[in-house]
Amino acid sequence: MTSADAPGRGALLRLWLGLSGIVAPVARWHLQQRVAWGKEDPLRVREKMGEPTLPRPSGPLVWLHAVGVGEVLALPALALAMQARRPGLHVLITSSSRSSAAALGPNLPAGVVHQFLPLDAAPFIRRFLDHWQPDLSVWAERDIWPALIEESFRRGIPLAIVNGRMNAASFRAKARAGALYRQLYGRFAYIGVQNPETRAHFLKLGVPAARLAVTGTLKAGAAPLADQPEARARIGAQLGDRPLWIAASSHPADEDMALAAQRLLLDQGKAPVLVIAPRDPGRADAIVAQATTAGFHVERIAPGNIVEQPADVLVLGEIGQLGLWYRLARAALVGGSVAPVGGHNPYEPARLDCAILHGPHIANFAEDYAAFHAADAARLVTDPPGLAAALCDPALAAMRPRAAEVASRGQAALGREAEKLLSLMAARLNRRD
Template structure:
């Protein structure tokens, strides 16, 4: 507990540093200037009346995994309000578009006691559902001190975190994990690691990432871009990170030697990097059309740079072959391969898929995705799939079936949460007319 006490004391003294850090992040486009106060615990919206469930996810991936849960909770439990917090500008934009009525978004406060207390004083949550591994000490301790039940959702412990936490922060983490009433792990490996670190009780009911619906796309814009592409063969480098865009350009040149008319689509993970990404691509000698500048690809365009937010569904529908970013270079970790798989794309990724190890391994085992070792292997795989329509379609179909294979995980998660949700807002009873459509069974029941 000494480390935890020291951490809390140091964060109390950090106000000037925190403000400078937030201003620096704002200047780099990593904070919303109009909502900077939320990062200090000042509410940007009034608290809804009635019971309030607070869900927190770090960024886009965690927020996407929470959306189906939020949709079901608000639909099934009238009178229940939802507060969703995240920490990035990109995730805030996503939540603004996709949160259902009865749910509001706020930026999570920086982990200082004063800001966390200010946040809790205003929102007064009745339950906290925290996604994956956002173990901010002040946030957890202050929430628990107010008697707010906390449940860990889709808990995940990476290889590096498991080693580091056991070696350097075993006692503080054991205390923090002990504050959760229940920890739901996204895999059996994560469940074992959470238990070893001090979480109890721990259960594995499946990975919430399987519950996400297909990413949406504007039908008119999809039709317009398909007409612009005019049948050109294309592939998508999705959620790329620094260094991967230059690699995509080199892969483009190699594949174009075998696939005439090739267009490469590049969607960086962080859209504000667009200008830097364009410079990196052009430095490799390819011609680029930049979407954020309103430019469409022409016959002489090599790469269409999709530096926009909220359009994964659009570009993953345009490209029959999708390569996951953050999986070939640098620190790795990977991005969620289920997103393009749901849309029937043939999915490829590199060997650095640590953050999605179980999903990646299972997809490879089911031949629902393929792993490539390096840039040369990636170029060969992309070219082979673009030239072999039957293989491409079969791989995409197996990927779509895999992504849909655990759709009932959401029901299992909601069943595990029922002891805390039921006292706040019971599930709405099924209307009698719905029962008649289910075969005319007598009597009613509570449930979706």
Template sequence: MPLLTLYRGLIDMSAPAVRATLWYRRMRGKEDAERFGERLGEAGRPRPEGPLVWLHGASVGESLSLLPLIERLRAERPALTMLCTTGTVTSAALMAERLPPGAVHQFIPVDRTPYIRRFLDHWRPDLLLLAESELWPTLVLETAARGVPMALLNGRMSDGSFRRWRRYAAGAARGLLSPFRLALAQSEADAERLRALGADPVACVGNLKFAAAPAPADPAEVARLREALGGRPCWLALSTHDGEEALTARVHQALAARVPDVLTLVMPRHAARGDAGRAAMEEIGVRVAQRSRGEAVTADTDVYLMDTMGEVGLAARLAPVVFMGKSLIGEGGGQNPLEPARLGAAVLFGPRMENFRDISARMLAAGAARTVPDEAGLVDAVAELLTDAAAREDLGRHGAAFADGEQGVLPRVLDALAPLLDPIAPQAACPEETTSRAGA
């Protein structure tokens, strides 16, 4: 594995550059100043006694998909401690709110040998469950070297990543995937790619994102904001990225001529981008009320900028039409369309949904979402859905049915993981009893 050896050598020699990068990110609010040491492998709390399962997801989407699994494991195997690691400030805040008792969060260390070893020395995991495509070489190889069993959950391999791995680093890919005792893929296409790169065994039991509960919201705040919006027709641009706030402002201006008194809601993917998003929209000429500044929506407000963390459930309950960010311009890839669909919103997205290729294609086939080709198409689709209640409700109904249609994925994942979990901590109750309690 010469490429992996070269990678680790270069990373290990780059301690000054790594620390400088982390400090720069810290200054920009992208690292938690109080928990900075965790990124260097320094534990933020003692290790609990007993068996420990380590689950890792890169950011918000991956960690949200792990939550139902963590909750079920805590219920069925109470002897286990769950250690959940992520890499972003936003995901850390979300996990602080939603992790159940008996589960702890830490930031994932940077992928240097001293940091990973320090982390492993302290936490001594009995099992590692990696979500999606988080194949950090030092993390994987150091964990495998200690004999810790590993499984890949919700494994994903995009077209571009697969081509690059096969063409430039086939041996490295096999070296990273072969230590996994099990790889559970999101889709059959992902399963085939993982097999071709060296994972074995590979299975496809469904996408864990289907197991997520509806995004929560304070009912009192939902009611308060609905009253403040005054019955105005509104739509939401959800999980926007750089350039999409300006696009949304232009769409609003075009809509205003077709949908009287329309209000646009915007929720950036990263709340810290709120001020930049506001500036981009105001440059277009729209009037913005910003939630993080406590500004109220008035009759003169064009755009309500919801630059807050953990409030997807609130925003998606206010807007009956939702457009998914990162799907029309820029790098693309899309964001999770199941979140608003689960709440009954009529879902729109652009053609660039590579990160949710299987889900988006199936939603379109089921009439559970619509795709828009460009900015003008987005204007047309939003205008139609805001003025045609029957079409809007039909799309929302199909979306909700689709999002709720694969609740059996979590039991299938648990069954697949049972051979790895049973030696660590046996179940406290049979699956039928646990399922019955969960559905009560």
């Protein structure tokens, strides 16, 4: 797509771009404050000012970006799918939070590197783009940054969105600044979305139908989370015959139900081990205190996944470890589903032979959970007795391979998306040559 095909700059976009050129000193001070508060990695904070900490590899390079942990963890599989179709392709993945970087670290394939996204200040952006010189920019996130988009477009870097999702509330918010979003989305040559509702919202914001495609969620095609075989063997030997289940990416309401169900199981004379892996690892100590007060034998899992002796409740305080614990678990209560958050990613446990249990709040993955239920590969639980009964049901074992089969269907959609993105990059490389 050329500049002649894109909308011009309206007043809001011009204002944002003007501010982007002068906010660098304030942004730099803000980052220093965040370092002092422990919210930024002091060794890598300069990446957010566009200063690279890695060299750019020679040859074609694709830049993939996401913010949320779930979105970021879907990107390595997309990178691998693109590399399989174009050997020698290099991939840069950017994200914004320390938690997303920590989760991504163990799951980075060869030929893929990570940096933090620079703040949307013109000097930072220019340094970032001058260094990395991407041949394609792919955004797997609901939020986009105007100055980054505009500067990438000005340089002729093809822009794409994948895994797009826009619910009614998000659409209403964007519609209030409709001209701005019409101009920004007009810079994208391709937008892949998760569902027809999102496609309809992009159409209303002025995106031409020819640039839109309904692809489903790319999380369905994500590669299995990284394993830790030595730690898994060690913990498996410690567990012996004790079954293990996990409340994963949990919020307080999820944890309340999990602990209540664990109490019922223990009172019935069973001896399962419950692992609680909170969405926010910073809450681990509070969960340990809560479970201790409730009378459980509790152990916080030490760094390196060291467990002294499996207790009734183990609490995980590190991000990026779920690949190990899903492999050890027989079932997972997927978090954010008892709590009214909208549910987190069911594909992660499904790919690792772990049965899927969830609460009623699954709007974030409604179509995906419908597919799991159609295959009898997931189960709704609404209270502690129901959760305890599900964990004891022998039929749970048969759900595990069915869940893995549903998850495997996402590979085909991922491959089609990789081919579409490579075609955008090829057009740029051909023009450059």
